[in-house]
Structures are given as structure tokens and as C-alpha cells.
Amino acid sequence: MTSPTDVESVEEANTAFYEAMERGDFEDVSALWLNGDGADDVSCVHPGWPVLSGRGEVLRSYALIMANTEYIQFFLTDVRVSVAGDTAVVTCTENILSGGPAEEAGELGPLVGQLVVATNVFRRTPDGWRIWSHHGSPVLAESDEDEDDEPPA
Template identity: 80%
Template sequence: MTSVTDSERVEQANTALYEAMERGDHAAMERLWLHGDVSCVHPGWPVLRGRGEVLRSYALIMANTEYIQFFLTDVEVSVSADTALVTCTENILSGAPAEEEGELGPLVGQLVVATNVFQRTPEGWKLWSHHGSPVLTENEEE
């Protein structure tokens, strides 16, 4: 029998964050975040501080997103005592608003590099901070 390492547990917690977003599962999102002094930076947003403000931002995003799917690449996990750092690339596919009721809008792709910081708690690894930064494509740089 093999035991699950801290790195594997952290990677599972990181994956759960993106799965909760894909499902629009706000209750799961609440379970993933630490209680207390947390922070979040969504691409293009100012820094959000505090659990209430961070969870409200996710509720707003989930309520206004028809469809979203994350394909994580370049996932790197580093654990030091009770803190863990995950860096990854979020390859995001999302549905823009539909022009007509009952239809899915056009799909839009986006690349975001993310840093997620976790803290070990008695209930498992909880998200302390998320920072997402858009990756500019060559066309956008011109």
C-alpha cells in the first residue's frame, strides 16, 4: 500500500479548485478556502482581500459564466512544512454570452499563469492565496 504524499494532496486540492469552478459549485469553493486572511487576484482585477470578498468574486464569476473548462499544464508543486506553492498554466475554454436564449455563445480560449498558495489545516490543505495573470499571445503584443 502506498501512502499519499503531501505534494499529491496539494495537487488534489489544487485540482478541486478548478473542478469547483467548472461545476459552478460555490459550496465546494467555500470548503477549499482558508478562513481568515486570504487574497485573490483574478486576471485584470485588483487584489481582493478577506474570505468574504474573495468568495463573492467567485460567486460573481460563476453566475456570469455560461461555460468554463480548465486544462492545467506545467503544474509544479512545492511543499515546505505547512505551506505549499503550486504554479500552473490555466488553459481556459469559456463560453461567451449567447446572442439568443437557449444557445451557447462562442467559445473563447485564454491562457493564464497562476500561483496558488495552500496552508495545511486539520481539515487538509486549504487555499490561502490565488494569483492569476494573463499570458499575452504574439498578436496581442503588437
């Protein structure tokens, strides 16, 4: 049986991951990914990227993203947490606002919004919940709720 404490702990780990990304804190992002036993099984799919496997390859991708992103903010919606034993799955929608390096010194580059649906899989470790896998897919289609109720012309 899943305890409310497990669900809360997974939610906290998930939130900590996105907050560390917003701060551009590579050390905190790294600490949240599974290490030691199972680190070779770590995987990540960024929107539009191929599957990245192994802790080293995954963390290199985050270093690259952070080095090329001047500003990023995540507004998480539709967050759902499911815990089964020592594994947890979080699904959510990442409403992302980001900006790349500015062309002129001291200015923020153009901001871009993006919707990504994400699945984050966590494993319980002696040090707490750690990310085992992240998969993000861009939202390319509008939902039924967003469509007008007008009949086609």
C-alpha cells in the same frame, strides 16, 4: 522534508478547486478556501482585477464570475508543487476555454480561449489543504518555443 503524500494531497486540492469551478459549484469552491484562523489574510488576484483581500471579498468575486460564465473548462499544464511545512505553492498554466451567457435562450455564448499563469498558495489545516491565495496573470507574450526560427525581414 516534503513527503510524496503531501505533494499528492496538495495536487488533489488544487485539482478539486478547478473541477469545482468547472461545475460552477460555489459551495465546493468556498469549502476549498481557508476559513477560521487566517481567513482575513486570504487574497486573490484575477487577471486584470485589483487585489481582493479577505475571505468574504474573494468568495464574492467567485460568485460573480460563476453567475456570468455559462461554461468554463481548465486544462492545466506546467503544474509544479512545492511544500514547506504547512505551506504549499502550486504554479501552473491555466489553459481556459469559457463562454458567457447566450443571446438566445438554449444556446451557448461564444467560446473564448485564454492562457493564464497562476500561483495557488495552500495552508495545511485540520481539514486538509486550503487555498490561502490565488494569483492569476494573463499570458500576453509568446514564449521562445512558439516563435518561428525565421530571421527578421
